[in-house]
Amino acid sequence: MASPLLELHNTQNISVRAMVQNQAVTSTKDRAELLQAHAELWCHIFGYLKSMALRSAIELGIPNAIHHNGGSASLLELLTTLPLTTNKQSCLPRLMRFLASSGVFAEDILIEGTTTKVYRLTPVSRLLVDDIDMNDNTCQLNFALLAMSQFQVMASLCLGKWLKNNDEKTPFAMAHGMDLWGATSHDAEYNMLFNEAMASDSRFVADIVVRECAELFLGVRSLVDVGGGNGAIAMAIAKAFPHIKCSVLDLPHVIYGTPTDGKVEFVVGDMMYLVPSADIALLKFVLHDWNDEDCVRILTRCKEAIHNEEGSGKVIIIDTVIGSPSQQILEAQLSMDLCMMALTTGKEREEEEWRKIFVEAGFSRYKIMPILGVKSLIELYP
Ligand SMILES: C[S@@+](CC[C@H](N)C(=O)[O-])C[C@H]1O[C@@H](n2cnc3c(N)ncnc32)[C@H](O)[C@@H]1O
Known part of the structure; x- marks a missing residue:
């Protein structure tokens, strides 16, 4: 029979063990939450790269290239048509992997002797194809280019500073020294992009x-x-x-x-x-x-x-x-x-x-x- 002292010792041991186990459970849960929050924070921090990757895809003409290749294209097929310099070609798989993970393109893996990645248009990237026969007035290419243009991105960069400033009417004015309509009237290229962007949105809406x-x-x-x-x-x-x-x-x-x-x-x-x-x-x-x-x-x-x-x-x-x-x-x-x-x-x-x-x-x-x-x-x- 165990002595009362040993019993007390055992009871203490059990409760200490339970406490440690509890802490372990809590700290594993806390750590998982912490790591999840950390990953989520990265997604917010790097959120602008979703826009910039999309903008690069448009500048390279990727949606049109996939469309003209019959709706899907392998990396090799893309490389033969896109204007990438030779020393940047190894970047294309990374750009495409990122854009596929954010739903702009769909990625299929074909295994026929060798493994080949093939990219398809998704409903999102179909909106970026510049072919009226395919997307019947719904092309949003210019709207996307305007929204991700230097004029607009630079205005957004001023948001925080502008919120603390009494003088400027808008972050846009703070970034460019004039309001939006001043900029469209002064800069012919921006004016053209702005009006074309609005027109693409208008055609989209008018149809409906x-x-x-x-x-x-x-x-x-x-x-x-x-x-x-x-x-x-x-x-x-x-x-x-x-x-x-x-x-x-x-x-x-x-x-x-x-x-x-x-x-x-x-x-x-x-x-x-x-x-x-x-x-x-x-x-x-x-x-x-x-x-x-x-x-x-x-x-x-x-x-x-x-x-x-x-x-x-x-x-x-x-x-x-x-x-x-x-x-x-x-x-x-x-x-x-x-x-x-x-x-x-x-x-x-x-x-x-x-x-x-x-x-x-x-x-x-x-x-x-x-x-x-x-x-x-x-x-x-x-
Ligand atoms: C965001 S755009 C919309 C264009 C068009 N309604 C559309 O949705 O495609 C706003 C338009 O208002 C025009 N605008 C700005 N100030 C104006 C004013 N005081 N009188 C008339 N038009 C003006 C701009 O030049 C621009 O074309």
Whole structure:
């Protein structure tokens, strides 16, 4: 029989062992969490490399090269067509492995004697193929190049400094010494990229709007696309509904550089002062560039423009309404909000923020249609 002293000793031993075991369990769990957090932090820190790898892929013409190779291409096939210098060829497998791991391309491994890696387009990279027959107006190549351009990346780099600074209106102005519209009017190349990028987004949206929202245009005789850039959406609407007289209002450096198709009228002007009369005033991707006060001003001009005897005029807004059950759409919306913070005095808005602006501009009702993924279509009535 064990002595009471030994029993006490054993009991202590057991509880110490249990404590050590418990600590081991806790510290293994803590360590796993710590290592997971560390890896996650790396993903955030290096997140910008996802953009830069994508930009390199576009600059090298990889989506088009895969498309022209029949939809998939081995590394060797890519190397024979892409403009990589000989001493950089060993970098291509690493770039492709990274882009495949982030879902831009898909990677297949073929084993026929030797192992060959073959890359296919994914739904994401199909949006970057510059071939209208394949992607029917959905190409987002220029939009991607604009969003990852030096002008915009440099503005984002100033975010932190700008948040601590009282003087500059935007990080963009801090980086470039002028606002976004100043830069587009001063730099012809940036102006062209900006307008083409907007046009690619507009063609993408127009396709859905004219197909799925034809009822919006019933009985409509005229439409003015306010801040309409090079008129991509107005042209698509004029083509789909030839009875509607479409016009585009924008700043001089945009209008004067735009080739006209004769079907849409281009008007130089400032939407802060006057919007030409029409049954519909369309504002696509415009209000998110401006603060609430300026939005009220623009909407007030639009309300004056759509005033007609029948009282049938309306404003159509195509912009983001923050909030979505899809985590990816929400992330895209919040990313665009930070992009607006970096570039403009505007922002992406939640429904309540939109409502406040509409009421202040004197509108009585609105209807939000979340039919455009990241963006929504809003009908707005006086
Ligand atoms: C983000 S872009 C959108 C272009 C077009 N609506 C689209 O979605 O493709 C904003 C447009 O507003 C125009 N803009 C900026 N300030 C303006 C003003 N005061 N009057 C008229 N247009 C203006 C810009 O030149 C630019 O074309």
